[in-house]
Amino acid sequence: MSRFNKQRNILDFTLSSLLRRRTKNSALVIVYTLIVFSLASVLFFTQAIKKEACIVLQNSPEIIVQRIVAGRHDLLPADYIDTIRAIRGVQSAKGRLWGYYFEPAAGANYTLMVSEEPGVEVGRIVIGQGVSRTIHANRADIVPFRRYDGSYTSFEVSDILSSESELVSSDLVLISESDFREMMGIRGEYVTDAAVYAKNKRELFMIADKIKRILPDTRPITKDEILRTYEAIFDWRGGILLVILSGAVIAFVILAWDKASGLSSDERREIGILKGIGWETSDVIAMKFWEGAVISLSSFSLGIILAYIHVFFASSALFEPALKGWSVLYPEFRLVPHMDPLQIATLFFLTVVPYTVSTIVPSWRAATIDPDTVMRL
Numbered sequence: 001m002s003r004f005n006k007q008r009n010i011l012d013f014t015l016s017s018l019l020r021r022r023t024k025n026s027a028l029v030i031v032y033t034l035i036v037f038s039l040a041s042v043l044f045f046t047q048a049i050k051k052e053a054c055i056v057l058q059n060s061p062e063i064i065v066q067r068i069v070a071g072r073h074d075l076l077p078a079d080y081i082d083t084i085r086a087i088r089g090v091q092s093a094k095g096r097l098w099g100y101y102f103e104p105a106a107g108a109n110y111t112l113m114v115s116e117e118p119g120v121e122v123g124r125i126v127i128g129q130g131v132s133r134t135i136h137a138n139r140a141d142i143v144p145f146r147r148y149d150g151s152y153t154s155f156e157v158s159d160i161l162s163s164e165s166e167l168v169s170s171d172l173v174l175i176s177e178s179d180f181r182e183m184m185g186i187r188g189e190y191v192t193d194a195a196v197y198a199k200n201k202r203e204l205f206m207i208a209d210k211i212k213r214i215l216p217d218t219r220p221i222t223k224d225e226i227l228r229t230y231e232a233i234f235d236w237r238g239g240i241l242l243v244i245l246s247g248a249v250i251a252f253v254i255l256a257w258d259k260a261s262g263l264s265s266d267e268r269r270e271i272g273i274l275k276g277i278g279w280e281t282s283d284v285i286a287m288k289f290w291e292g293a294v295i296s297l298s299s300f301s302l303g304i305i306l307a308y309i310h311v312f313f314a315s316s317a318l319f320e321p322a323l324k325g326w327s328v329l330y331p332e333f334r335l336v337p338h339m340d341p342l343q344i345a346t347l348f349f350l351t352v353v354p355y356t357v358s359t360i361v362p363s364w365r366a367a368t369i370d371p372d373t374v375m376r377l
Contacts, residue, residue: 036303095191
């Protein structure tokens with residue numbers, strides 16, 4: 001119990017010492033907090049959006065089959081779907097119709113997709129929240145579209161997709177099959193690609209290999225490959241921001257190194273006085289340990305809290321263009337909080353531990369010198 005009281009008294013003295021140098025320590029805490037905030041914001045957003053993408057893609061086709069001509073995605077003959085259905089292990093296969101439409105007035109690309117959902121009738125469309133904001137269209141409004149031959153046609157907006165699905169539906173326009181084929185000039189014997197589902201999910205790669213061997217001009221893409229692609233994209237974007245922020249990290253490392261290289265004359269004099277009144281070397285080291293721990297833990301905690309608010313309540317406003325992508329149709333959504341404990345632990349050991357240790361080394365050097373010598377410095 002006496003040892004506990006001793007450490008408590010040392011901590012009380014450390015806090016009072018920090019308050020005496022409040023201006024210097026406040027500036028240090030602000031810089032420290034901003035560094036932790038920036039790094040944590042990137043890590044939180046990247047992890048959360050990867051998790052969100054995994055959830056959204058759970059209902060995507062298990063295998064997507066595309067036709068490749070001259071190394072590029074081309075239209076898939078509809079009779080290929082019957083061939084795929086006949087492959088052993090395939091539960092179902094269905095052709096899909098979708099494509100991109102550039103709207104010059106908005107300067108944005110829309111994703112047009114044929115849907116069999118109610119409300120998507122001939123002459124009517126269902127649009128995403130991003131499309132609605134860009135062209136200021138609401139229900140029952142008439143929206144013009146340009147056909148492949150240069151002529152124009154118009155559609156009535158029957159509904160607007162829910163904001164809950166905006167991550168994947170912001171630029172989406174659902175349209176009937178006949179309207180889509182008429183707009184894009186695609187004949188009935190072709191589809192964009194095929195969605196394939198397997199009876200046994202463990203046989204996906206074997207089925208994909210069979211499709212490739214039977215139809216050599218196709219490219220089967222499994223759901224796992226799509227998920228890995230999304231993870232790579234978000235890791236790449238997060239990595240770019242971390243590289244940009246590396247300058248701040250290097251500045252922090254220099255600050256910690258400067259802290260480790262020596263103490264100020266006032267700090268040395270304070271240690272000399274403490275040694276002169278009977279403090280032991282271990283007591284001085286404990287005081288400096290608590291000093292580094294208080295500053296680093298306070299800054300780390302504050303930075304983590306601010307990053308959490310920034311990402312999950314303010315939609316990562318500071319880093320939004322770089323992390324969400326450069327697009328006219330930004331999806332507006334709120335991420336579900338998801339943090340990786342390993343990432344937080346890594347950030348802790350990269351920021352808190354080095355600074356705390358850097359405060360102990362020079363203190364030990366000063367505390368081992370004779371008090372009279374220290375106070376004359």
